[in-house]
Amino acid sequence: xxxxxxxxxxxxxxxxxxxxxxxxxxxxxxxxxxxxxxxxxxxxxxxxxxxxxxxxxxxxxxxxxxxxxxxxxxxxxxxxxxxxxxxxxxxxxxxxxxxxxxxxxxxxxxxxxxxxxxxxxxxxxxxxxxxxxxxxxxxxxxxxxxxxxxxxxxxxxxxxxxxxxxxxxxxxxxxxxxxxxxxxxxxxxxxxxxxxxxxxxxxxxxxxxxxxxxxxxxxxxxxxxxxxxxxxxxxxxx
Numbered sequence: 001x002x003x004x005x006x007x008x009x010x011x012x013x014x015x016x017x018x019x020x021x022x023x024x025x026x027x028x029x030x031x032x033x034x035x036x037x038x039x040x041x042x043x044x045x046x047x048x049x050x051x052x053x054x055x056x057x058x059x060x061x062x063x064x065x066x067x068x069x070x071x072x073x074x075x076x077x078x079x080x081x082x083x084x085x086x087x088x089x090x091x092x093x094x095x096x097x098x099x100x101x102x103x104x105x106x107x108x109x110x111x112x113x114x115x116x117x118x119x120x121x122x123x124x125x126x127x128x129x130x131x132x133x134x135x136x137x138x139x140x141x142x143x144x145x146x147x148x149x150x151x152x153x154x155x156x157x158x159x160x161x162x163x164x165x166x167x168x169x170x171x172x173x174x175x176x177x178x179x180x181x182x183x184x185x186x187x188x189x190x191x192x193x194x195x196x197x198x199x200x201x202x203x204x205x206x207x208x209x210x211x212x213x214x215x216x217x218x219x220x221x222x223x224x225x226x227x228x229x230x231x232x233x234x235x236x237x238x
Contacts, residue, residue, distance in 0.1 A: 079180070079211045083158075087182050090114055090160045091217045094184070097124040097137065098162045098224055104129060108224045111137035111161040113145040113154065113178075120157070121145035137161060138169035142176050153177045162221040164191035164214060170199035179210040184221025186214060 090112055097110025106125040113121040123141030127133060138161050145154055158180035165173060165183065170192035173181060181193060181200055192199040193212055199205065201212050 079213070083180075084213075086114075086117065087160070087213065087216045090119065090158075091162070091182065091184055091221070093119060093122070094137075094160045094162050095217065095220060095224070097122055098221070101125040101137070102224060102228055108228050109137040109161065109163045111141040111159060113141050113157050113159050115145075115149070115154075115157045120148050134168065136166065136169050137163075138165050139172050142172055142178075146176070155179065158182060160216075162217075163187055163225065164193050164195055165200060166190040167192045167197055167199055170197070173200055173209075174205050174207045177207055180213070181209055181211075182213045182216055184214075184216055185218050185225060 093112050094110040097112070098108040099110075101110060101124040102108035104126075106128055108125070110124045111122070112119045121141050121144035123137040123139070123144060125137050126135040126140065129135075138159060141159060141161075142154065145157060146152055152175075154176045157176075157178050159173060159178050160182045161169075162184040164185065164187040165181065166187065167190060183193060186195045188195055190196060193201060193214060201209060
């Protein structure tokens with residue numbers, strides 16, 4: 001039997017990365033990589049297609065990475081380097097609110113609204129506390145910002161949230177006319193900035209965001225969610 005070795009590329013040069021392409025199923029489109037197995041003599045034998053994956057913070061399992069469908073809006077409007085440097089600063093503030101939600105036995109999500117480089121409102125999940133099924137961190141932050149600014153239009157504002165907005169929150173962001181959305185962890189269940197749905201950023205809605213950025217401090221934002229759901233599965237408070 002011929003011996004085989006696995007390279008990191010479909011080309012003989014193993015220093016290049018495997019090509020990434022779309023793979024369509026009835027459930028949707030996913031990102032996959034093709035990896036070619038080579039014989040020891042250098043000739044190709046077969047190609048194995050591997051789905052790119054991410055870790056589902058709800059179950060702890062590794063699942064296929066669904067293709068993101070966020071339209072590229074940065075060609076029209078750019079985000080300054082100064083703004084991007086501050087993204088992690090404001091995300092840390094949102095994480096503090098997520099920790100407060102965790103301590104209150106709420107799903108740990110926090111959000112802040114920023115205008116002119118300053119936080120004008122804060123929100124954390126309070127669904128169980130109020131009780132109110134719409135009391136997500138983003139919705140509460142939007143409501144508070146509207147009160148502070150005395151307007152329903154949050155023009156010039158950026159919303160930072162530790163978890164990709166769900167369809168309800170994405171709809172609220174469209175209606176509020178927020179300029180930018182910055183989120184931490186992607187949500188493989190209800191994420192509506194491209195992970196599952198594309199409400200925020202869709203060309204079909206009547207508001208175009210200046211920018212949608214995901215993955216800011218994603219590891220930290222995902223870790224607190226995973227910690228929360230693991231504690232629930234094991235019956236620990238939190």
